[in-house]
Amino acid sequence: MSTPGTIWGVGLGPGDPELLSVKADRLLRGARHVAFFRKAGRQGQARRIVEGMLRPDVTEIAMEYPVTTEIPLTDPRYNEMLSVFYETCTDRLRALSDAGEDLVIVCEGDPFFYGSFMHLHSRLCDHCPVQVVPAITGMSAAWTATDAPITWGDDVLSTLMGTLPEDMLAEHMTRADALVIMKIGRNIEKIRRALRRAGRYDAAWLVEYASMPNQTVQRLSEAEDKITPYFSIILVHGQGRRP
């Protein structure tokens, strides 16, 4: 029996290929097998970031979500379908590891920060060697894009998902000094209302496609009433102690 191969969960960062870590860059360029998630019929953001970096003889493993936003998160079928999907992916990746092959799973952002990779990790880590490489988060790229620090001194930073109920959003928005709101998409009107209730609306910024060529940065109050991409980020900067 061969030694099992290592499964690397490699964070790619926010989108700019120069914002990969040196370690991620090295692992990717040497990888014989590269796996990534994508929506069916799309290239996928993770795969797009690594374009031009892979070995000519690489095996690519596209893991296509059976569902993304077509079914609400609250529908029990959503969890069932994703659970089956993650099991199928796990079997495929584990077979490679069992055959002694190392492989790299590329992940947008940081693998352990609200990432899909985590659902593979929890299913794989008791069976194969799994190593995780952290990465620059989308939120770091977003506050860098606003050209202003997100937190000073003792500021409390809360990271909130736009999928939360409005009351909960408004409560956390009131209590924290600095805010990062992710998973925007169709939740944007709810997020606007919650920010207004918390008195933070005028201080909020909307960043789309942080660190990518089509990056935009604008005050949320000046952004048109439109559906913004799911991976947009809304920020409110802290104003804490500064000498």
Next chain:
Amino acid sequence: MSTPGTIWGVGLGPGDPELLSVKADRLLRGARHVAFFRKAGRQGQARRIVEGMLRPDVTEIAMEYPVTTEIPLTDPRYNEMLSVFYETCTDRLRALSDAGEDLVIVCEGDPFFYGSFMHLHSRLCDHCPVQVVPAITGMSAAWTATDAPITWGDDVLSTLMGTLPEDMLAEHMTRADALVIMKIGRNIEKIRRALRRAGRYDAAWLVEYASMPNQTVQRLSEAEDKITPYFSIILVHGQGRRP
């Protein structure tokens, strides 16, 4: 008059030189002038990370804090001394930029996330071209070190500084799903009490020197009663939705 040089605020990430971004690595290896903060008489963590990467003809600019933990933050002299210090640093860096020289200020972690660089940025950005390169945060390296995701689904993550009052710590610890607590050092007993009051103590992990050769990971409840380094990180993982 020459074109002013660009001042780069370059995040180095958590400590492992392989966790620099490709962009940070490129900028550093090419830099003619590299500035960094350090405590007087020490090499400094930022300078240590880039050891062996700098050009042989580099000019190094050590910016030595006049005070770190010798005076409490609440003492007005603390802010005065640091303010004078940052002004002096700014004058020195701005003179280089005015002379047409590019320079790199290296920063531990991410420059806009609780970093000292921010105090230079706010003083420089109206006078010189300043560019910021985001980086992997210490907290990303810390949760990667625990080998478990920090946040799932809709988890609320709160980032708290150990310098906050105990009541405020306990309140935020109660309300958030996942916690990152930084600036530990002498605040550790206060943080332990706040975690106990919030019912989160048994779930807390202590990570010292994340991503560095002397990294340690242990349950906080099993850590000895000792003063841990200021840059240690305490984590409580979220337990949110997972298919």
